[in-house]
Amino acid sequence: MRPQTPSALIVWLWRAVFLGAAAAGAALPGCNGSSDATTAASDESAVKTAAPLASIGAAKTAEAPPQLPEPVAGTPQSLLHEAKMLRMKPLAGVTSADQIAAAQLARQKELVRLTTEVIAKTHDEPASERTFDDAAFLLMNARLQLALCDDEQVRNENVDALYEHAEAFHRRNPESKAAAEAAFAVAKLAHENARRHGSQEWLEEFARQAQVFATKFPKEESRGPSLLFSAGWSCELHGLTQPATACYTQIADRFPGTEEAVTAAGSLRRLKLVGQPLQLGGSTLDGGYVSIDEYAGKPVLVLFWQASNPKVADLMPVLADLQAAHGENFGIIGVALDEDESAVREFLDSCGLKWKQIFFADPSKRGWKNTVAEFYGVKSVPALWLVGSDGKVRATNLSAETARQAVANAR
Template sequence: MHHLLEAELQLALAGDKDHIDALYEHASSLLERDPKSKSAIEAGQVLISFARLNAQRFGQQEPKWLEEFSRLARQFAKSFPQEERQAIPILFAAGQSCEFHGLTADAIQCFATIRDEFPENAAAERATAILRRLNLKGQPLKLAGPTLGGGYVNAEELTGKPLLVVFWTTQAQPFVKQLPKLQELLGQIDAERLNVVSVNLDDDDNESAVQTFLESNGLNWPTIFQTVADKRGWNNPVAVHYGIQTVPLYWVVSSKGNVVEMSNNVQQIEPLLKKLMTPKPAPDGEQN
C-alpha cells in the first residue's frame, strides 16, 4: 500500500486527475474500513502531503489549496485522535500558512482544533494564545511593559487618539525592508494625532544594540523591552499572551482602545492609518 500511495501522490502532483481522485478515494475507503489501521493513517498523511505541497506551490495564486490543506489537517486530527504527535504539527503548519496568506477564518479553525481535540497537550495553550490574537479585532488591547530607559507603558492609558503598535527585531529582514515605508507613512501624519509604541522581540539582552538601532534610524517610539533573560524574544509576556510567532506585526488601535487592524505588511495598514489621521499641514506658502 505504501508504494501505491507514493506512486499515486507523484502522479497526482503532476496534475493527473484520475490519480488525484484515487488518492481521495483510497483515503476515504481505508478510513471507513478501519480508522485505526496503519494504512488508513498513511493514506490520510499522503492526502495531506498532496494538499500541502500544492499550497506551497500555488497557494498565493490559488487560495483553494490553502483551504484544502486546512480542511484535511482538521479532518486528520478528528479522524485519528490517537495520532496527536503527527496531527498537531500538521495543524500548526496549516494554520500558520493560512494566517500568512490572510485566510484568518481557516487559520482560526486549525488552531481551535488543536485546543479542542488535544486539550491536555502543551500545544493547546499555545494555540489558545494564537486564537486570542486572531480574534483580537474589535477587542480592547491589553498591552503593557517596561520600556528602554526604565519607563513603563500601558496601552490602556493611551486612549483618546489612535495607536499604532509595531512588533519588531533588529535582525528581522522583513521589518528592516519595510522600515523606510513605515517612516515615510508616519512622516505624513501629525505626531500629535497618533501614538506609536513598539515591542522589541530580540533574543539577547543587548539593550545598547536595540537603542543604537532606534537612534540610527531616527525612531523615538516608546519601546517595550524586557531585560530579564527568560522574558526575551518569543518569551516576552506580550508575545506569549498573543501567540506572536513572526515579525514584523502592525496593530492599529482606535482612539477608544479597540484593535481595528492587524497585518505583517505596512502597506496593508497604510490606507487605514491615512483614513484615521489628519496629515501634517503644509508649511506657510506651500500649496498641495
C-alpha cells in the same frame, strides 16, 4: 476530480514541512514530491521537520532494520520485500532529465502494482496485518509521487486514487495504521499543492484534510496538532482567517497541553482582536513599564519587530512621517523581539523615532518567548497593528502602504 491547480501560479514563500528529505535518489523532475528512496520511518515522521516559527520539532533518525532472510517467493511478504528493494534501489543508466523522469514514473507505477497485489492478498488476513500496513504505506507514498508528477493524466488519476484509498482503508478498519497513513498522505498532497501554487482552493483543502486527520485519528498526538497548526498558519499567511481559525480551534479542543495548543490559543486571540479593546503592556528597555492605557484618546500603532529584518527598516520612514504629522496626538509602541539588547539599542539609535519599547530584562522572555508575542500568537515580523482613539483594535495586518490612511481614519 479534487481541487485543481490554477494556470496562473501564485508564488508562496512557505517551505514544505511534510515531504521528507531525500536519501538515495532524491526528488526528481517529473515526480517532484519526496524521494521514493526516503525510508518509511522518515516519511512517517516528516511532519516533525521544523518549519520557520512553527515549532514542529525535528524528524527522528530511523534505526537500521535487522537483517532477515528473504521471504518465500510468491508470498505477499516476498512481493512486499521486492517493493521495498525497488523503492531503495538507485536509478541507474539514466542521465538526462527526461530519462530520470521516465524512470521515476515507471518505478512508482511498479510500486503501485506490487503493493496493490500485496493488499489484495492480505486485506482479510488478521495474521498479515503488519504486511498489509507496510504495503498500504508504500502504496500511498507511490500514489503521492504520481499525484505530484508533471504528466497531467497520471497526476489526476492518482489524486483521485489517493482519496479513494484513504476512504477504503478507513472503512476497512478506522483504527488501523493503514487508515492513518492514507489520511496523512492525502493531507500531504493538499499541503504540497498549496505550497507550490498558493491557491485558495488548495489551501482550504489542506485545512480541511488537516481537520479530517485530527478528527479521525485523535490518538495522533504528534502529527495531529502539527498538521493543524501548519494548515492554520499557511492559511493565515494568505489572509484566509476562517479556515485558520477552524484549525486553531481544533488544536485547542482536541490537543490541549501541547506546544501547538499554546500558540494556537494566542493566534485565536489575535484573530479576534479587531473591534475589541487591546490588552497590552510590559517592561521597557529603560527598566520602566508601558501600557496601551497611557495613550487613551489617541490612535496608536503597535509594531512587533526585529532589528535584523529589512522590512522593519522599510517601515521607519512611514512611522517617522506619521509621528511628525500627528505629534502628541498619536502614539507608537514597539515590541522588540530580538534577544540581544545591544542590537535593539543600536537599531533605535539609528531610526530617529521617539517610541517606547516592550523589552524584558529576563533573557527567557526575549525573542519569540516575549510574553506579549506569545499571548497573541505573533509568529512573524514586522507585524503592525492599529488601535483607534476609542481604544479598540482597527487592524492587525497593516503595511507601509496602508498605515498612513489607516491612522487618518482611526482618529
